[in-house]
Amino acid sequence: MGLMSRTSAIVRAWYSKLLDRAEDPAVTLDYSYERQLELLQNVKKGIADVVTAKKRLELQTKKLETELPKLDEQARQALAANREDLARAALERKAFAQQQLQSLDQQIDDLAAQQEKLTDSEKRLSAKVEAFRTEKETIKAQYSAAEAQVKIGEAATGIGEEMADTGLAIQRAQDKTEQMQARAAAVDELVESGTLEDHTSSGTQLDRELAQISAQSQVDADLERLKGELSGGTQKELEKESK
Amino acid sequence: MIVRVMGEGQFRLGEEAVGRLNELDERAQEALDRDDEGELDRYLDEMTALVRRDGERLPEDDLSPSDAIVPPSDMTLAETKMFFSDQGLIPDV
Numbered sequence: 001m002g003l004m005s006r007t008s009a010i011v012r013a014w015y016s017k018l019l020d021r022a023e024d025p026a027v028t029l030d031y032s033y034e035r036q037l038e039l040l041q042n043v044k045k046g047i048a049d050v051v052t053a054k055k056r057l058e059l060q061t062k063k064l065e066t067e068l069p070k071l072d073e074q075a076r077q078a079l080a081a082n083r084e085d086l087a088r089a090a091l092e093r094k095a096f097a098q099q100q101l102q103s104l105d106q107q108i109d110d111l112a113a114q115q116e117k118l119t120d121s122e123k124r125l126s127a128k129v130e131a132f133r134t135e136k137e138t139i140k141a142q143y144s145a146a147e148a149q150v151k152i153g154e155a156a157t158g159i160g161e162e163m164a165d166t167g168l169a170i171q172r173a174q175d176k177t178e179q180m181q182a183r184a185a186a187v188d189e190l191v192e193s194g195t196l197e198d199h200t201s202s203g204t205q206l207d208r209e210l211a212q213i214s215a216q217s218q219v220d221a222d223l224e225r226l227k228g229e230l231s232g233g234t235q236k237e238l239e240k241e242s243k
Numbered sequence: 244m245i246v247r248v249m250g251e252g253q254f255r256l257g258e259e260a261v262g263r264l265n266e267l268d269e270r271a272q273e274a275l276d277r278d279d280e281g282e283l284d285r286y287l288d289e290m291t292a293l294v295r296r297d298g299e300r301l302p303e304d305d306l307s308p309s310d311a312i313v314p315p316s317d318m319t320l321a322e323t324k325m326f327f328s329d330q331g332l333i334p335d336v
Contacts, residue, residue, distance in 0.1 A: 002268035006327055007312040014333050124252055127303035158306030165249050168333045
């Protein structure tokens with residue numbers, strides 16, 4: 001047996017289980033319709049979840065992107081202070097942040113693909129649910145119970161397949177979203193602790209030293225500014241006296 | 244013959260194309276039996292492409308059942324195995 005026959009068997013078993021609940025054709029029809037509406041709600045929720053997860057990753061991308069120039073600046077300051085070791089450490093962090101960014105891009109693309117698939121699924125299911133609703137009223141109104149059973153069988157099979165297909169799409173999108181959420185949480189932690197270091201280097205020590213160098217160059221710059229102001233002031237005073 | 248490609252929708256496919264589809268299906272099954280993810284992906288992709296290219300898309304509000312169903316081509320080997328296992332991958336609603 002090939003994969004197609006096995007897939008058909010799986011899908012058939014799935015919707016038979018779903019719809020095999022009532023003896024009365026009218027009840028079966030209404031019950032099936034209720035499940036279809038429920039599934040439509042689920043797929044809508046699935047789309048919303050994917051969008052939320054995608055937004056979160058996009059936000060992380062922005063945060064990481066603002067880290068890059070900061071790390072560059074830290075490396076520059078460290079080099080200016082003749083601390084190549086620190087400059088190297090800052091650039092290592094930058095490389096790590098860039099890796100994270102690449103992986104985030106990939107994940108955002110993945111989620112965008114999931115979103116598109118679910119949106120297409122929703123569109124197809126919606127169209128079939130609407131067709132089923134009309135069909136169900138026709139069957140109820142026009143056929144005897146025995147004839148209705150046959151008609152119901154056909155309509156329910158057609159839509160049952162679409163339901164199984166949608167159910168699978170929701171499940172897969174949900175799995176993907178959960179994986180990404182877990183990863184996003186890990187990256188958030190990295191960004192928020194301000195340490196984009198890998199696990200081998202000592203983040204806190206490095207942070208202190210980089211902060212020190214950064215403060216040192218700030219102090220140097222301020223000193224220069226004050227000196228300039230002072231000498232300018234002295235010059236002005238001299239100018240005043242000479243008048 | 245009406246063929247559904249999971250995640251894509253339903254298509255009407257001529258006899259000759261169905262013949263080619265069945266051949267690819269057999270190879271896909273063999274690839275799955277060998278745990279050969281690369282080949283499995285390749286055959287499933289080819290099956291999907293064949294149906295899309297040679298088939299005629301059914302209107303979305305058509306309630307006809309399908310004669311054959313092609314599994315999704317973008318599943319990992321683990322997902323595919325789960326899909327075909329007793330446990331299944333399609334959740335209960």
